[in-house]
Amino acid sequence: MSRLFYPKLVSVLKTGYSGKQFQKDLFAGIIVGIVALPLAIAFAVASGVSPEKGLITAVIAGFIISAIGGSRVQIGGPTGAFIVIVFGIVTQYGLDGLLISTIMAGVFLIAFGLLRLGSVLKYIPHSLIVGFTSGIALVIFSTQMKDAFGLELESVPSEFLQKWHAYAGAISSVNIYAVGITVATILITLLSKHVVKKIPGSFFAIVLVTAVVAITGMPVSTIETVFGEIKGNFSFDLPVIDWSNLTEYVQPAFTIALLGAIESLLSAVVSDGMIGGNHRSNTELIAQGVANVVTPLFGGIPATGAIARTATNVRNGGRTPIAGIIHAFTLLLIMLFFGQWAKMIPMACLAGILIVVAYNMSEWRSFVSILKGSRYDIFILLTTFILTVLVDLTVAIQIGVVLAAFLFMERMSKGSNIIPVDIETDLLDNYSDVPGCIEIYEISGPFFFAAAKKYQEVLKNFKSHTQVMIIRMRHVPFIDATGIHNFKETLSELKHHHKKVVLSGVQPDVFKALEKSGLADFIGREHIFTSFDEALPAAKALLHECEAMAEHSISKI
Secondary structure: OOOOOOOHHHHHHHHOOOHHHHHHHHHHHHHHHHHHHHHHHHHHHHOOOOHHHHHHHHHHHHHHHHHHOOOOOOOEEOOHHHHHHHHHHHHHHHHHHHHHHHHHHHHHHHHHHHOOOOOHHHHOOHHHHHHHHHHHHHHHHHHOHHHHHOOOOOOOOOOHHHHHHHHHHOHHHOOHHHHHHHHHHHHHHHHHHHOOOOOOHHHHHHHHHHHHHHHHOOOOOEHHHHHOOOOOOOOOOOOOOOHHHHHHHHHHHHHHHHHHHHHHHHHHHHHHHHHOOOOOHHHHHHHHHHHHHHHHHHOOOOOEEOHHHHHHHHHOOOOOHHHHHHHHHHHHHHHHHHHHHHHHOEHHHHHHHHHHHHHHHOOHHHHHHHHOOOHHHHHHHHHHHHHHHHOOHHHHHHHHHHHHHHHHHHHHHHHOOOOOOOOOOEEEOOOOOOOOOEEEEEEEOOEOHHHHHHHHHHHHOOOOOOOEEEEEEEEOOOEOHHHHHHHHHHHHHHHHOOOEEEEEOOOHHHHHHHHHHOHHHHHOHHHEOOOHHHHHHHHHHHHHHHHHHHHHHHHHO
16 A cells, blocks of 8 residues: 555655755745746636635645655646636536536545546547647637637637637727737746746736736726636635536546546656656555645636646756645735735736646647648647637547547457567666677567557666667567657757667658657767677667776876
């Protein structure tokens, strides 16, 4: 049970926590708290709930996720990915329905962790994740047009195409002041990082724009005119539960849980790469579940790990869960003592912030990269993207996962005619004429999304004395987008540790995929061979270069 649930905070405190690290965590936590302030408010407003619910979520869920989570640096709170789901649930079931769905989602997440599904969720195809993430980004962008242009609309349709039709019908009511505020917010958010790197541009934008609007009295909508006062306190309040209709919330709750699990584990994996750590996926899922059970009892909305805020935490020196806890307390103090000023924030300013968030979420570079890959990944990507935008995120995730499974089975059936498939096979071969500083791995079987993570983990466990690695790929019939994504991460880490890599036995289809993705140039085309006999002399030559460079460095000393 200790392995199933073992918070990183406990590990940190057991191994020792220095005053020097506390200073770094304190600074990082305060910065992330400032980063989270405008985002928490904007995500809540865009989700159709009052601003303080975003702050409540960032404070309570942020504290719980850091205190009992399985990552050293994960920052939890409301995220843009949930905007579409939350808005739909509030529209259909009301606020009580959202709170019930969130609590149920928390129970599902705890169950995921207890059933040790953390490792399984890592295997969701990269093309599926990019598809619905890009779709969510487009939907978020479309929801902000009313406030960005100050359009006079009593209500905005929930459907994507009808929404834009309504915007076109109200184009004559454009508020030039709102447009100016939106543009100014976007420019300040994007450009301020070139002046001050520590403080986020969205914070500068929200302070400066709100001050200008308050002083000049511009005729634009603000949080106060739309939502009224922002409450600066917490209150425990159980939602009204109609037990006879409880089954209605299972589907939205499962969507929240699945998306929350994927996003939180993805954030944890990204942060692992930034700090060279290893998160505990099942512990993280349980912590996310507890946060989503507790937070709604105080009026909060769904929460998960936030990739952008987690990255900000790492870049500012945060290395332990203490930074995440400080981030939560920073937001609490802001909410209690400065919350009343937030009501003056213009809605167009929040729209500008969310437009930047949507752009950052879009992953358009990954989208374009996958479009250059295999037709299977393209099909999954476009299907998930179109369903997310035009139908519903719940449907998109369900169909995307099922579609990926069916296409996987079809590809495996074709692959079985070539070689026996065994994703457990990662064999280290020893040859008498190979120097000890050259290590050889052989990958047998398709380099697809279900095997990519395992291959990545095995290849990362290189021996300290290894200077050159030969990766034999003679039995790899194809490599998909997830395989390319994980392979590039592995090669980047090897490169970071000054390890040289040579590929041998690369088949034409695999080389074509490496070429389209740009990975062939990243490795170096001169280091990719069709046979082991060609690769071995090249590896020996690289070894001699490494030794020569080392001798040159010693002679300079």
